[in-house]
Amino acid sequence: MISRLKQILNLNRNRSILYNTDEYYDIIGDIHGYNTELNSLLTLLGYALKDGIWQHPERKAVFVGDFVSRGPDTRGVMKTIRGMVENRAGYAILGNHELNVIGYFSLDKKGQSYYQPPPSNKVQMERIRAQFADHEGELEHYVKWLKELPFHLNFGPIRVVHAYWSDKHMRLINQTLTQGRLTKKLIKEIVKGKSDFAQAVKQTTRGIELNLPKDLIIKDAKNIRRTNFRILWWESPHGQTFRHLSYGNRFVLPDYTVPEQILFPFEVYESHLPIVFFGHYCLGSTPLAAAPNVCCMDGCVAGNGRLVAYRWSGEAVINESNFVSVASKLKLV
16 A cells, blocks of 8 residues: 555656645546536446535546547536536546647637647537537636646556656646646647647647558548557557557557557556556447556447546556446437
C-alpha cells in the first residue's frame, strides 16, 4: 500500500504537475455525450446528487477525456463533469474530441472556426450546438472552461492521459500553455499541426500512429482504404508484427514484421512505471488491462459497448475485479 499524504501538494516533478492526496479514485472512460449511462454508472459507484453535484463521501471521479460528441446529451455530460470538477468532487482532462469542440467553437478575427472539420465531424459539432439552442451563451462558457482543463494528471502512484503518456510531451505542453490554459494562438497552432507543441498535443490526445507502407493495401469494414494505424506504446515496436503492434484499430493487419523504415522514435511506457489510465481506443469487448500497469478505459459506449470505470484504492497493478460498467442504451449515430 502506498503511503498517504494528508495535505494536497502541487509539486513540479520534471515540470509535470503531481497531485499527492489522501484520495482514492474512480477512473471513468470515454462518455461521448451519453449522460444517462453516466448517471447510471455514478449511481452504481456510490455517488449521489448533493446540491445538484454528484459526490461520493470517500472517493473522487477522474474523467479521461472524450466526454463530448457523438451521443445525445453532450450538454448534460459537460454540466455533470464541470460541476464535479469545480466542486472538487472530480477531475477531468482533455481528449481529442474536446479539442475538436474548442477548435470549432473558437473563432478567428474573420469569425471563422479555427478547426474546419470533415463532414462527419461537422455534423457532430452542429448537433452539440443544437443541444445548447435553448441556453443562450452557455456553450461559449463551456468552451472557455474546456480551455482550462489539463492534458494529463499525475497522482503519483497512478497517471491519467487520453491516449499516450510521454514525460517529454508533458513537459513541453506544461511549458507552452499560457497560465495552464489554451489561448487562441495555441489553438491555431494545434490545428496547423506543424510545431513540436502541436505534435506533442496530437500524440497525447490521439496516440502513436504509423503510416502503412504504400504497397500494403488495408481496407476496413466499410471498404475504405486505411493509410495509417494506431499502435501500442508500452512495448518496443522493433521486431514486432503489424498484428501484434496494432491497438484499437477496426481492421485486421498482417502477421509479419513491421519494416524499420516506417518506425520513428517515441517514449515506450516501461513496466516499472506507475499505472497509467487512458481512453480513446474504443476497445469494446477487448480486455481493458493491456499490461499490469497499462489500462484503457474506453469501453466504446458510443458503439453499442459500455461505459467503464475502474475503482482504484491504492493497488500498484491493475486488479480485474475493480472494473465496473453499464451497457450502452443507444446506438451510435
